[in-house]
Every structure is written in structure tokens, then in C-alpha cells.
Amino acid sequence: MSLTAKDKATGKAFFNKVSPMAEQIGEEVLSRTLTVYPQTKTYFSHWKDLTAGSAQVRKHGLTVLQGVLRAVELIDNLKEGLLNLSELHAFILRVDPANFKIISHNILVVLAMLFPDDFTPEVHVAVDKFLSQVNLVLSEKYR
């Protein structure tokens, strides 16, 4: 299910439009990940405050979202472009890759929620395909 030229164009245009709201998007994505899928909290046992909207959640949500935006810029060469991120997740963070799907799902939900007029089915499929590719590349170095 690789990205067609149309997918890439659609994805890039949409993310360009939404990137000014990166902070809010990131906060909502991470808050929902922690609330709707409580098992994900196990990766943040060292945080003081895991409640939706806390300072740590806001900061880390933005970090994650900025990673996604970076991947959009590298959309023509995700494998090489995200190599460092893959190594980080594989060797240092060691997040179970099943969680990538969870974050992707919440990214889709939040984008739909904040941009209901723009998140058409065509945009939805392009973004879903893009996030699936990102997840695949992030898992690359795991074993």
C-alpha cells in the first residue's frame, strides 16, 4: 500500500494547512492515547502528571507531532530520512510497535475533530496510508 504521487500531494497540502496548530494537535493526540489506551501510560511511569492537558503531555505531544511533520517533509524518502528516529525507538525507547497504530489512530481522530471541513475521505485515506508507512519505517530497526 505504497504512497502514490496523489497521496503525497494530498498529504503534504493537508499537513501544511494544519501545521500551525501543531501544539494543540499534539496535546490532543497524546492525551487521548493515554486516556483511551491506558496501557500506553506504562511508557511514562517517570512522569509526574499524566492527566490530559498537563505540561508534560503538552510538551511531549508537540515533540511527537513535530516528528510527524518532519516525516511529511521527508515523504519522498522515509526510509533514509527517519533512520535515526527508527534507531531511537528500537534501541533506546523500545516502544512496542503495536503502539504506533494507536498513536496513528488518535492522529486521525484529532485531525478529523479539529479540521472537519478539510478531513475529507480522500484526505483521510492519504493520511492513513502515510502514517502506516511512517510506522513501518519506525519499526525498521527493531530486529
Next chain:
Amino acid sequence: MVEWTDAERSAITGLWGKISVDEMGPQALARLLIVFPWTQRYFASFGNLSSPAAIMGNPKVAAHGKVVMGGLDRAVKNLDNVKATYAQLSKLHSEKLHVDPDNFVLLADCITVCAAMKFGPSAFTPDVQEAWQKFLCVVVAALRRQYH
């Protein structure tokens, strides 16, 4: 037996009360067929599904979307017994319709996206999303149950 908190019950019935089956049903089914095109395999008799525009304008898709979405009403009204409520429906999907049950979660996700779009961040809070997704999980499990 599924345990629902009062907050979860209230979130689910609250959302359902504001959802128009006639509006969201067609949206969710069209989205399923566009975002996950292999699901079109079950709708060969629906005519033109050749493009997103064709799917979104297809009257059979719209009509069937209402049927499917309307089916959730019985689950909302029988939260403490969704499994029994859907036993016949599960058999139907397995024995007559031959739907791969992995597709149920794809439709559930499309419904969630449509709900997020309709309700926005102030109504579709993380806690509401949690309750809604738990509800859809229970529905999906009930629909899978009679497969053998």
C-alpha cells in the same frame, strides 16, 4: 459481562442522542469504502463505486449506511446485554453475509472519525472518546461472537 461506569453510560447515550443515523450512517459507510477500498467486495451489487465522488453520491451506499448505523440503536438501548442482543445479527454476518469480522473494526474507526468531526473537541473529549470506543469494541466483539 461488561462493566460500565455511570460516566461511560452517560457519554454513550449522550452522544447517541445527538447522532442522526440518516446523516452519519451514509458518511461512515462511504468513508469505509473509500479509506479501505477492499471492503467494496461486499457491495458488488451497489453500482458505481469507482471513485470517492461516486461512492459519496451513491444512493445504495447512503441507504445501507442508514441501515447499518441504525443497528447500533439496539446496542445503546441494551448496554448490559449487547452479546445476546446481537446474537442473530452475528449469525447473519457470518453465515449469510460472509463478512470478514476484521472489517467490523474498520467501520468502527470510521464511525469514530465521523463522531469526532461532528462533535469537536469540547464534546468529544478524551473521556468521551474512551467510552465511545469501548462501546464500539463491545459491539464488534458481539458481532464476532457467532462466527465459527
